[in-house]
Amino acid sequence: MTIKAGPVRISTREAAEALIDRYDNFLFDCDGVIWLDEKAIPGVLRTIEYLESKGKKYVFVTNNSSKSRSDYVHKFAKLGFKGITKERVYPTCYAAVAALKDTYGIESGAKVWVLGDSGIEQELKEEGYIPLGGTDERLDGPWNPNSELLKVDPEVKAVIVGSTKDFNYNRIASTLQYLLYNNKSIPFIGANIDRTYPGPDGLILPAGGSVVNYMYYTAHRDFLNVGKPSTVFLDTILAHNEFDRSKTLMVGDTLYTDIKFGNDGQLGNGAGSLLVLSGGTKVSDLNHLIQNPHSFEDGESLIPSYFVDSLATLTDWLE
Numbered sequence: 001m002t003i004k005a006g007p008v009r010i011s012t013r014e015a016a017e018a019l020i021d022r023y024d025n026f027l028f029d030c031d032g033v034i035w036l037d038e039k040a041i042p043g044v045l046r047t048i049e050y051l052e053s054k055g056k057k058y059v060f061v062t063n064n065s066s067k068s069r070s071d072y073v074h075k076f077a078k079l080g081f082k083g084i085t086k087e088r089v090y091p092t093c094y095a096a097v098a099a100l101k102d103t104y105g106i107e108s109g110a111k112v113w114v115l116g117d118s119g120i121e122q123e124l125k126e127e128g129y130i131p132l133g134g135t136d137e138r139l140d141g142p143w144n145p146n147s148e149l150l151k152v153d154p155e156v157k158a159v160i161v162g163s164t165k166d167f168n169y170n171r172i173a174s175t176l177q178y179l180l181y182n183n184k185s186i187p188f189i190g191a192n193i194d195r196t197y198p199g200p201d202g203l204i205l206p207a208g209g210s211v212v213n214y215m216y217y218t219a220h221r222d223f224l225n226v227g228k229p230s231t232v233f234l235d236t237i238l239a240h241n242e243f244d245r246s247k248t249l250m251v252g253d254t255l256y257t258d259i260k261f262g263n264d265g266q267l268g269n270g271a272g273s274l275l276v277l278s279g280g281t282k283v284s285d286l287n288h289l290i291q292n293p294h295s296f297e298d299g300e301s302l303i304p305s306y307f308v309d310s311l312a313t314l315t316d317w318l319e
């Protein structure tokens with residue numbers, strides 16, 4: 001199957017050079033672009049080093065809330081990426097904590113209920129918030145209808161939900177109490193809307209959005225999505241780094257998060273999204289979208305400006 005219209009396939013040295021020349025700044029998604037689970041995608045490090053040698057600026061933007069920025073700094077170092085400091089990594093645990101203050105005006109020192117992994121807890125602590133729930137071992141194990149943690153602490157000011165592999169009935173039942181409490185008035189922040197993500201060895205795994213939407217459904221109330229494609233998240237990243245929107249490219253593997261993020265955010269003067277096929281989206285998915293954009297919600301906003309097999313493919317031509 002071949003692409004008939006729409007995005008430009010980067011498949012020659014000239015096209016790769018023109019692409020790199022056009023942008024000063026790069027936003028890289030992580031799962032499916034930089035790595036699959038704990039393994040770097042072969043050749044990606046060389047592309048990043050190449051961009052660095054050309055004086056390009058870049059940061060990482062991941063909808064994964066499981067790890068804190070400090071955890072990501074270690075992961076990058078372990079995989080051989082040099083000089084990646086905390087300030088260059090934007091996971092949605094960070095975005096969720098930023099939303100507490102910026103969107104809801106909740107001051108540090110407040111208690112926040114967490115359904116998610118330690119990344120959210122660490123980012124909360126770093127800003128002086130007190131996380132409850134989360135990785136608390138009392139929530140592990142079989143269902144306990146007498147658990148202390150089913151009683152609402154009235155000092156909790158918000159609920160943050162993200163991906164977790166420790167999703168069990170104790171955790172969802174306790175989280176539900178907070179989401180229903182006081183006529184559903186406690187803010188409900190979701191770390192992302194991702195249905196799945198690409199795991200190791202071609203495995204497709206449930207992502208954070210499936211956890212967030214479970215709670216949305218059972219509590220029957222809406223949430224604030226702080227992850228991609230949130231324009232608030234994008235504006236924060238551009239402002240922090242003083243990136244010119246028109247000279248910035250979003251590189252991702254997921255159409256409804258990464259590509260929409262770049263397109264809705266008007267990156268690259270309306271041509272600022274590059275899809276890589278090394279993660280969750282295959283060329284057949286892209287073809288299907290291009291041929292039937294109206295069968296997708298807001299389908300036009302999901303079509304990338306460019307696509308390429310993998311970030312690594314770029315340096316195969318450029319070096």
Ligand SMILES: O=C(O)[C@H](O)[C@H](O)COP(=O)(O)O
Nearest residue numbers: 030031062063163194207208
């Ligand atoms: O919550 C998750 O599991 C994430 O949605 C998933 O890992 C996607 O992360 P990204 O591709 O944005 O790095």
Ligand SMILES: [Mg+2]
Nearest residue numbers: 029031032253
């Ligand atoms: Mg991804």
